[in-house]
Amino acid sequence: MLFRIDPSSTAPLYEQVAASVRRAVSEERVKPGDHLPPARELAKSLQINVHTVLRAYAALRDEGIIDLRRRRGAVVTGRANGHARLTELAAELVAEGKRAGVSLEELVTIVRRKFS
Incomplete structure (x- = not known):
């Protein structure tokens, strides 16, 4: 699996690691049952702190x-693809809401109306 981080990005490193996994899942480069690299190994290969990787893994677990x-x-779960896709779509929705000047409360109201 290809993990990418951009040290010049404003996104936190742990979120970049988590986003790499989400992207790999949504593109089906990793499938349910696949193992991710051990945190120490991944941290060493990306030249970041192991706690950063553990934080990314904790977010993905949550x-x-x-x-x-x-x-x-x-280990990638059986529900991973749907969750990863929803997380990506939510991030896009939030970004679009911010660009449009919509508050979080307004955005939640919009989503609730569409969900019903």
């Missing part, structure tokens, strides 16, 4: 994209 288990590592 989103339901990966499962974290001792001795087993980070």
Whole structure:
């Protein structure tokens, strides 16, 4: 899997790592059951702190994209593709809302109306 980070980006490094995984899942370059690299190994290859990778993995776990288990590592879940795609779409929606000057409350109201 290809992880990319851009040190000059304003996005936090952990979010860049998480976004790389989300992108790989949504593009089906990784599939449910696939293992992600161990945090130490990934941190070393990207030349970043291991805690940064662990924070990215924790965010992905909280989103339901990966499962974290001792001795087993980070494994892509069966629901990963849908969650990764929704996360990407939500990020696009938030960015578009900001460009349009829409507040978070207004954006939530719009989403609630469409969800019903």
